[in-house]
Amino acid sequence: MQSKNVLFIRPGLSLLVIPNWLSQQESDDLVIDLLNCLDWSQGAIRLFGRNIDEPRITSWCGDVPYTYSNRELVPKPWPINLVKIRDALDHLLTCQEIQTQHGLNHCLLNYYRAGTDSMGWHRDNEPELGRHPVVVSLSLGEPRRFRLKSRINKAIPPLTFDLGHGDLLVMYGTTQEYWEHALVKTKKIVGGRMNLTFRSVSIL
Ligand SMILES: O=C(O)CCC(=O)C(=O)O
Numbered sequence: 001m002q003s004k005n006v007l008f009i010r011p012g013l014s015l016l017v018i019p020n021w022l023s024q025q026e027s028d029d030l031v032i033d034l035l036n037c038l039d040w041s042q043g044a045i046r047l048f049g050r051n052i053d054e055p056r057i058t059s060w061c062g063d064v065p066y067t068y069s070n071r072e073l074v075p076k077p078w079p080i081n082l083v084k085i086r087d088a089l090d091h092l093l094t095c096q097e098i099q100t101q102h103g104l105n106h107c108l109l110n111y112y113r114a115g116t117d118s119m120g121w122h123r124d125n126e127p128e129l130g131r132h133p134v135v136v137s138l139s140l141g142e143p144r145r146f147r148l149k150s151r152i153n154k155a156i157p158p159l160t161f162d163l164g165h166g167d168l169l170v171m172y173g174t175t176q177e178y179w180e181h182a183l184v185k186t187k188k189i190v191g192g193r194m195n196l197t198f199r200s201v202s203i204l
């Protein structure tokens with residue numbers, strides 16, 4: 001089904017973008033609540049034999065284990081306000097005829113404390129996300145620049161979205177096979193931004 005929010009604007013990319021999916025008030029309430037009720041931790045990556053802090057802090061909840069960035073995220077209960085959001089997003093996917101194997105059963109949360117916090121180019125293509133991963137991304141807080149670029153054809157122009165408070169972006173279809181994405185650093189003085197990515201994870 002195609003609506004005004006659905007974008008099939010580059011080869012191999014399936015994207016749905018809904019600005020202001022949550023209202024200002026809903027977004028304000030959610031971000032405060034999630035900062036307070038979840039455990040936030042500093043993840044690290046192993047690079048050349050050294051542990052390097054990721055440039056962001058993270059949290060998660062989910063019904064199943066998920067290995068992300070070489071970290072095993074064990075199942076963790078969903079706070080009540082995230083259950084409501086998750087169920088609304090499952091419903092949205094059904095209405096858009098975007099299928100998931102197990103429903104949205106995992107949520108990874110990133111908090112970017114300042115413009116120097118970021119996420120480098122990557123794909124969300126862990127085996128437990130299946131052949132065509134569905135990644136539903138909800139942004140809260142300060143707008144930040146989200147980029148997508150083709151892995152296979154450098155002549156295809158990249159895409160840039162300034163994702164702000166309450167904006168929703170869904171990647172699906174072959175997007176994770178042919179495209180990479182990143183949340184880039186900025187030299188501007190910016191406040192905090194939270195990002196929630198809901199995923200459908202299989203137990204392998
Ligand atoms: O913060 C964002 O908008 C992107 C997050 C992301 O790509 C991820 O969690 O895999």
Ligand SMILES: [Mn+2]
Pocket residue numbers: 122123124181
């Ligand atoms: Mn990602």
